[in-house]
Amino acid sequence: xxxxxxxxxxxxxxxxxxxxxxxxxxxxxxxxxxxxxxxxxxxxxxxxxxxxxxxxxxxxxxxxxxxxxxxxxxxxxxxxxxxxxxxxxxxxxxxxxxxxxxxxxxxxxxxxxxxxxxxxxxxxxxxxxxxxxxxxxxxxxxxxxxxxxxxxxxxxxxxxxxxxxxxxxxxxxx
Numbered sequence: 001x002x003x004x005x006x007x008x009x010x011x012x013x014x015x016x017x018x019x020x021x022x023x024x025x026x027x028x029x030x031x032x033x034x035x036x037x038x039x040x041x042x043x044x045x046x047x048x049x050x051x052x053x054x055x056x057x058x059x060x061x062x063x064x065x066x067x068x069x070x071x072x073x074x075x076x077x078x079x080x081x082x083x084x085x086x087x088x089x090x091x092x093x094x095x096x097x098x099x100x101x102x103x104x105x106x107x108x109x110x111x112x113x114x115x116x117x118x119x120x121x122x123x124x125x126x127x128x129x130x131x132x133x134x135x136x137x138x139x140x141x142x143x144x145x146x147x148x149x150x151x152x153x154x155x156x157x158x159x160x161x162x163x164x165x166x167x168x169x170x171x172x173x174x
Contacts, residue, residue, distance in 0.1 A: 011105035018112040019079060024121055026077045034078075034120060038085050038111055046089050046107060078121065082111045 026034075044050065086108040115121065168174070 011102040015105055015109045015112055018109060018116060020121060023078050024123065031081050035081055035085050042111060043089060048089055082115060083108060086111050
């Protein structure tokens with residue numbers, strides 16, 4: 001978390017305190033995906049009419065990208081994207097009396113908490129994709145193992161049945 005201490009008179013103090021100290025970079029493509037996910041998750045909860053889409057729904061703003069420069073400011077990156085999405089949501093819900101105030105700060109805080117708690121800011125670990133042929137090969141080996149076990153069980157059952165048959169043939173003199 002940031003080292004800022006929340007000020008009781010500032011409605012954005014809790015929002016600023018909710019952000020971690022080190023915010024990762026944000027590409028424009030990832031910003032668009034994140035903005036759409038936030039919109040789908042929060043728009044109806046916040047009273048936005050069904051079907052209303054922000055003007056930047058399909059085209060994320062260039063200022064949301066933060067591949068260079070400072071990443072933990074309202075000028076670009078995650079903080080700017082979340083701030084802008086919360087403004088768009090507030091205006092579509094017709095709740096925005098002032099541009100900045102307690103109502104907007106509460107909404108932005110909920111968005112920030114969602115982003116942080118769902119791990120959107122943690123570094124992505126690229127896991128190599130397994131070769132589909134390797135997966136199919138493993139399935140074939142597993143199938144062979146299953147059928148060989150079935151074959152051993154069948155051979156054991158046939159030996160027992162042959163022993164029983166010999167017993168009854170001897171007892172009944174067949």
